[in-house]
Amino acid sequence: MSQHCRATCPEEKEQRRHLILDAAERLWLDDPERMANIAEIAQAAGLAKGTLYLYFRSKEELLLAMHERHNSLFFDSVIQRAGQDAPMAIEDMIGLIRGLLIATPAFLPLATLCHGLMERHISLEIAYAFEERTHAHLDLVVAALQRHFPLLTQALMLQSYALILGLWQLLRPSPLKELMRQRELVCACTDDYLNALGLALRALWRGALSTEG
Amino acid sequence: MSQHCRATCPEEKEQRRHLILDAAERLWLDDPERMANIAEIAQAAGLAKGTLYLYFRSKEELLLAMHERHNSLFFDSVIQRAGQDAPMAIEDMIGLIRGLLIATPAFLPLATLCHGLMERHISLEIAYAFEERTHAHLDLVVAALQRHFPLLTQALMLQSYALILGLWQLLRPSPLKELMRQRELVCACTDDYLNALGLALRALWRGALSTEG
Amino acid sequence: MSQHCRATCPEEKEQRRHLILDAAERLWLDDPERMANIAEIAQAAGLAKGTLYLYFRSKEELLLAMHERHNSLFFDSVIQRAGQDAPMAIEDMIGLIRGLLIATPAFLPLATLCHGLMERHISLEIAYAFEERTHAHLDLVVAALQRHFPLLTQALMLQSYALILGLWQLLRPSPLKELMRQRELVCACTDDYLNALGLALRALWRGALSTEG
Amino acid sequence: MSQHCRATCPEEKEQRRHLILDAAERLWLDDPERMANIAEIAQAAGLAKGTLYLYFRSKEELLLAMHERHNSLFFDSVIQRAGQDAPMAIEDMIGLIRGLLIATPAFLPLATLCHGLMERHISLEIAYAFEERTHAHLDLVVAALQRHFPLLTQALMLQSYALILGLWQLLRPSPLKELMRQRELVCACTDDYLNALGLALRALWRGALSTEG
DNA sequence: AATGAATGAGGTTTCATTCAT
DNA sequence: CATGAATGAAACCTCATTCAT
Numbered sequence: 072m073s074q075h076c077r078a079t080c081p082e083e084k085e086q087r088r089h090l091i092l093d094a095a096e097r098l099w100l101d102d103p104e105r106m107a108n109i110a111e112i113a114q115a116a117g118l119a120k121g122t123l124y125l126y127f128r129s130k131e132e133l134l135l136a137m138h139e140r141h142n143s144l145f146f147d148s149v150i151q152r153a154g155q156d157a158p159m160a161i162e163d164m165i166g167l168i169r170g171l172l173i174a175t176p177a178f179l180p181l182a183t184l185c186h187g188l189m190e191r192h193i194s195l196e197i198a199y200a201f202e203e204r205t206h207a208h209l210d211l212v213v214a215a216l217q218r219h220f221p222l223l224t225q226a227l228m229l230q231s232y233a234l235i236l237g238l239w240q241l242l243r244p245s246p247l248k249e250l251m252r253q254r255e256l257v258c259a260c261t262d263d264y265l266n267a268l269g270l271a272l273r274a275l276w277r278g279a280l281s282t283e284g
Numbered sequence: 285m286s287q288h289c290r291a292t293c294p295e296e297k298e299q300r301r302h303l304i305l306d307a308a309e310r311l312w313l314d315d316p317e318r319m320a321n322i323a324e325i326a327q328a329a330g331l332a333k334g335t336l337y338l339y340f341r342s343k344e345e346l347l348l349a350m351h352e353r354h355n356s357l358f359f360d361s362v363i364q365r366a367g368q369d370a371p372m373a374i375e376d377m378i379g380l381i382r383g384l385l386i387a388t389p390a391f392l393p394l395a396t397l398c399h400g401l402m403e404r405h406i407s408l409e410i411a412y413a414f415e416e417r418t419h420a421h422l423d424l425v426v427a428a429l430q431r432h433f434p435l436l437t438q439a440l441m442l443q444s445y446a447l448i449l450g451l452w453q454l455l456r457p458s459p460l461k462e463l464m465r466q467r468e469l470v471c472a473c474t475d476d477y478l479n480a481l482g483l484a485l486r487a488l489w490r491g492a493l494s495t496e497g
Numbered sequence: 498m499s500q501h502c503r504a505t506c507p508e509e510k511e512q513r514r515h516l517i518l519d520a521a522e523r524l525w526l527d528d529p530e531r532m533a534n535i536a537e538i539a540q541a542a543g544l545a546k547g548t549l550y551l552y553f554r555s556k557e558e559l560l561l562a563m564h565e566r567h568n569s570l571f572f573d574s575v576i577q578r579a580g581q582d583a584p585m586a587i588e589d590m591i592g593l594i595r596g597l598l599i600a601t602p603a604f605l606p607l608a609t610l611c612h613g614l615m616e617r618h619i620s621l622e623i624a625y626a627f628e629e630r631t632h633a634h635l636d637l638v639v640a641a642l643q644r645h646f647p648l649l650t651q652a653l654m655l656q657s658y659a660l661i662l663g664l665w666q667l668l669r670p671s672p673l674k675e676l677m678r679q680r681e682l683v684c685a686c687t688d689d690y691l692n693a694l695g696l697a698l699r700a701l702w703r704g705a706l707s708t709e710g
Numbered sequence: 711m712s713q714h715c716r717a718t719c720p721e722e723k724e725q726r727r728h729l730i731l732d733a734a735e736r737l738w739l740d741d742p743e744r745m746a747n748i749a750e751i752a753q754a755a756g757l758a759k760g761t762l763y764l765y766f767r768s769k770e771e772l773l774l775a776m777h778e779r780h781n782s783l784f785f786d787s788v789i790q791r792a793g794q795d796a797p798m799a800i801e802d803m804i805g806l807i808r809g810l811l812i813a814t815p816a817f818l819p820l821a822t823l824c825h826g827l828m829e830r831h832i833s834l835e836i837a838y839a840f841e842e843r844t845h846a847h848l849d850l851v852v853a854a855l856q857r858h859f860p861l862l863t864q865a866l867m868l869q870s871y872a873l874i875l876g877l878w879q880l881l882r883p884s885p886l887k888e889l890m891r892q893r894e895l896v897c898a899c900t901d902d903y904l905n906a907l908g909l910a911l912r913a914l915w916r917g918a919l920s921t922e923g
Numbered sequence: 924a925a926t927g928a929a930t931g932a933g934g935t936t937t938c939a940t941t942c943a944t
Numbered sequence: 945c946a947t948g949a950a951t952g953a954a955a956c957c958t959c960a961t962t963c964a965t
Contacts, residue, residue, distance in 0.1 A: 342934080
């Protein structure tokens with residue numbers, strides 16, 4: 072391939088980062104069962120393999136960046152809804168989460184994969200910076216929600232996230248269901264999981280919010 | 285290497301499976317940051333690389349088997365405690381879980397890794413068989429616990445497990461803390477996580493058990 | 498598997514040798530494209546892998562033994578025909594060869610494989626003994642045929658054999674033809690090869706037998 | 711190993727293919743008894759194992775490429791000689807072949823090995839492409855030779871090649887002779903074989919060329 | 924900055940052969 | 945003699961990563 076035009080100024084570089092992440096996300100959604108390799112992502116982004124390493128120091132950092140984009144989307148959506156005038160009850164919160172999970176089917180598989188990899192190849196500084204940003208963002212979410220849930224704490228948000236993530240790992244579409252689902256093109260976020268999640272969050276929030284009350 | 289004594293009857297073969305899993309676990313605990321490769325595990329088990337493939341069809345099946353052993357240990361401990369005469373309250377349950385997590389430091393990292401891998405290279409039949417056995421075992425746990433918590437359901441157990449797993453992934457020793465901890469040989473199950481888990485489980489159980497009441 | 502009855506006397510051992518060769522031949526004919534591995538041959542023979550090594554010192558020796566059986570069959574058939582009263586012309590010889598090749602479809606593939614392996618793992622003594630026996634047998638063939646072809650020499654027999662073998666390697670069913678043939682169950686000894694062989698042998702014999710005349 | 715200079719343009723890549731084939735050929739000639747493994751060939755070529763797989767999809771494709779080079783060398787030599795003004799008789803042809811076989815001692819062992827392997831692990835497309843190229847090249851040989859032998863056909867060329875190959879397999883240096891020869895460094899193309907081949911080709915060509923006349 | 928050839932680790936697989944039982 | 949678990953060499957193959965161009 073002839074050499075691509077270069078991204079020289081910082082804005083262009085940021086743009087190209089997103090171009091790469093978009094390509095990776097597209098591949099992931101095409102086949103959520105497998106993680107594309109670097110060569111495929113590069114090709115999908117119209118870049119050469121080596122070029123990706125100018126924007127991400129490792130494949131895992133790239134995955135983490137995808138995950139962080141998901142997180143941000145998620146957090147921003149909650150903040151936006153919390154900012155609206157309509158009051159929120161627990162059920163509204165659960166409905167919001169449900170909607171977001173369905174709208175972003177790559178979120179949980181990718182989060183799971185990322186947390187599996189964190190075990191391994193992420194550099195300290197990158198992981199630390201990620202955590203910093205995430206917690207800062209989460210603070211904003213908590214602040215926005217406290218308008219509707221005065222007793223809500225960051226701890227409860229973490230617990231909710233943990234339930235969302237952990238339950239998915241335990242109830243994720245079983246292989247057999249998966250097989251059936253592939254053939255019938257059913258949504259990956261099965262009702263099973265979403266219903267179980269609704270029950271769990273309801274119990275958790277009731278327990279948590281009544282405690283402090 | 286000279287040939288080892290052979291595992292001829294099924295019991296001996298099962299024993300040798302465990303010998304391999306023990307070796308893998310030992311290596312894991314020696315250096316929780318990295319997963320040993322097959323050659324190392326084989327060497328640690330005093331066997332040839334090819335021999336491992338007589339007992340596990342792939343590295344991932346081996347990891348899954350390690351994870352399943354942890355699960356079983358965990359479940360059996362709960363069942364045993366539930367079978368004792370002393371009555372159990374929520375705090376007893378939380379204390380039990382806390383103790384088990386501390387006693388089995390490889391549990392959560394390995395579980396996380398396994399759930400990350402399930403995404404990928406495990407065959408349908410193996411994954412399915414694993415799920416079957418796990419759910420059957422979990423049924424026994426629920427039955428044993430209902431003596432102490434009449435309103436307890438399998439759903440609540442799953443939710444609790446999800447919290448345990450998900451919270452750990454969110455609060456796991458951050459890389460920086462990890463670095464400090466390695467040098468001071470602090471237990472991997474930080475108080476941070478265990479305390480957060482205690483709070484979360486308490487809220488969840490209170491919400492869940494009071495709901496139905 | 499429970500232990501088989503043992504072959505103690507030499508006759509039984511020879512019988513078991515043939516039992517193994519029969520099993521190997523059956524597998525070869527089932528799928529002439531691939532050479533079965535030792536485990537498959539052992540299973541087909543109803544014996545354990547290790548047992549085969551009591552009868553053949555290596556897999557290659559087993560193949561060579563199969564090949565030698567083919568050779569002997571071939572030679573004996575020629576000797577038998579030559580012993581009949583009906584006179585033989587070149588065309589009779591060619592027809593006889595053609596018939597034998599069709600009747601023993603494993604002959605040429607196995608011969609080819611054996612000659613490829615001779616390059617490698619056969620022990621000196623085994624290879625030498627094989628050659629001795631083969632040449633002795635070939636002498637008988639030549640003696641029998643000279644009744645019909647007074648000018649025939651062992652050299653011509655060797656040349657003919659070389660043509661049979663070499664031409665097959667050059668004209669063997671091409672992969673694409675092979676694919677088509679598999680689906681239509683056509684005989685592996687294509688007319689192409691047999692016709693080419695007929696022409697070649699005719700030329701060779703005419704040239705050879707007329708020369709000396 | 712530090713990284714080698716890269717083969718960027720197609721010509722350099724073709725050159726590197728030959729570099730690999732040269733290394734393999736060198737190893738083969740060093741010890742004709744055994745086929746070097748991929749790691750050895752890579753090392754001999756000064757490349758990494760993985761790099762070889764950039765140029766040859768499997769070990770067998772590499773062997774086939776070596777064989778094809780031999781074939782091409784052989785064919786080109788015949789074409790060149792045929793293009794000279796000096797007229798050719800059968801004896802010239804036989805002398806030419808003899809010289810080529812002596813000059814390329816790896817030719818027949820490798821051809822034999824390749825034809826043994828074709829039985830097995832070569833993909834359809836590779837095998838087919840090889841055959842296509844070979845037959846196209848052979849056509850050129852026939853065209854060039856017809857200037858000297860008007861009655862010569864491609865069939866006769868194939869028959870001759872079959873004799874060359876088949877006779878070698880039947881008369882190849884017997885293991886015992888081989889042993890003696892190794893110690894005395896005698897040429898692998900024994901007089902036995904070359905003389906037998908001369909007789910056979912003479913008979914074949916006389917028979918073939920006189921037929922049509 | 925961009926490229927993609929080269930690297931090399933390592934998991935996967937197959938299998939002939941050995942040897943304790 | 946018979947067994948089949950164990951061996952270990954070697955091929956296969958993928959792939960993240962590096963670095964000369």
